[in-house]
Amino acid sequence: MTTQTTNKPILVLGGTGKTGRRVASGLRRRGREVRVASRQGGTRFDWGDENTWERALEGAGSAYLVDSMSGGAASEMTAFAKLAVERGVERLVLLSHRDWVVPAGEEKLPCERAVRESGAEWTFLKPSWFSQNFSEDAFFRGQILDGEVVMSAGDGLEPFIDADDIADVAVAALTEDGHGGEAYELSGPRLLSMAEISGEIARATGRTITYRPVSPAEFASYATGRGVPEEFAGLLNTLYGWIADNRFATLADGVQRALGREPRDFGDYARATAVTGVWHP
Ligand SMILES: NC(=O)c1ccc[n+]([C@@H]2O[C@H](COP(=O)([O-])OP(=O)(O)OC[C@H]3O[C@@H](n4cnc5c(N)ncnc54)[C@H](OP(=O)(O)O)[C@@H]3O)[C@@H](O)[C@H]2O)c1
Numbered sequence: 001m002t003t004q005t006t007n008k009p010i011l012v013l014g015g016t017g018k019t020g021r022r023v024a025s026g027l028r029r030r031g032r033e034v035r036v037a038s039r040q041g042g043t044r045f046d047w048g049d050e051n052t053w054e055r056a057l058e059g060a061g062s063a064y065l066v067d068s069m070s071g072g073a074a075s076e077m078t079a080f081a082k083l084a085v086e087r088g089v090e091r092l093v094l095l096s097h098r099d100w101v102v103p104a105g106e107e108k109l110p111c112e113r114a115v116r117e118s119g120a121e122w123t124f125l126k127p128s129w130f131s132q133n134f135s136e137d138a139f140f141r142g143q144i145l146d147g148e149v150v151m152s153a154g155d156g157l158e159p160f161i162d163a164d165d166i167a168d169v170a171v172a173a174l175t176e177d178g179h180g181g182e183a184y185e186l187s188g189p190r191l192l193s194m195a196e197i198s199g200e201i202a203r204a205t206g207r208t209i210t211y212r213p214v215s216p217a218e219f220a221s222y223a224t225g226r227g228v229p230e231e232f233a234g235l236l237n238t239l240y241g242w243i244a245d246n247r248f249a250t251l252a253d254g255v256q257r258a259l260g261r262e263p264r265d266f267g268d269y270a271r272a273t274a275v276t277g278v279w280h281p
Helices: 020-029 050-057 073-086 110-116 138-146 163-175 194-205 216-224 230-244 254-259 266-274
Strands: 010-013 034-038 062-066 091-095 121-127 148-151 182-186 210-213
Touching (some): 010 050, 020 034, 020 163, 062 073, 073 110, 091 163, 148 194
Parallel strands (some): 148 210
């Protein structure tokens, strides 16, 4: 990065979301100029409308990228990363995923390739499930309010990560040298089953919250009955199937490598969140 670039605004896509919001605050705390861009953000940015891209990139020296989660995400990312570099962006930090296992012939994580091939310095953040899904996502939070977590995740384990940790790594990667070319696998410090997650939130809130493991078909009908689109319920079933299979039931060391400290524990998240009242009907 040139000295000039380090004084330029930092573009934060998904800046109204679980990680982007925290990335924007963390950058502001470091005195950096931030441009939050999303459909509802300060600067209107829509992955589906290329006319909104130029304005978001104007004068930016680096960017935090959160994809659209749509079927077109990879081609959008390819076109956007290319445009970003043409407009002078030198550093891209991509919120990605832990490595999927994909059917033969399909490409794994094509958004990573788009960013890697853009010509910018890149860093990938590859997190496990976010703890904050249970407080900042309406569907999951609704289950906590109901006192029953319903998932087709069996008794599988997942190393939930705090979104504050993801944001701290993103802020470091956006503002410091030494993170270029790193793919940080990010997890919390403990493997947790959904029954244990429910127990942690129950203890923190003093409420009764239980876990009901269901079949994928039962989950689909439960979720669509609560207004979740069928396609998204199907995606959740796939992700829960991976938890049930313990596919990502390993701890990662990305937080430690990037920040030189341990990640936050789910129990700390649960206690800090319980006092805000978001889990009380
Ligand atoms: N949640 C998890 O546990 C988890 C775990 C691993 C990886 N991830 C990945 O993290 C990313 C974020 O997922 P999330 O569920 O946590 O969502 P989120 O960050 O809470 O929300 C998504 C963000 O993207 C913006 N956005 C959505 N569609 C957009 C569009 N068409 N154009 C521009 N901006 C758009 C939204 O803002 P507006 O509504 O204002 O546009 C919002 O700021 C996804 O790639 C997901 O696969 C999530």
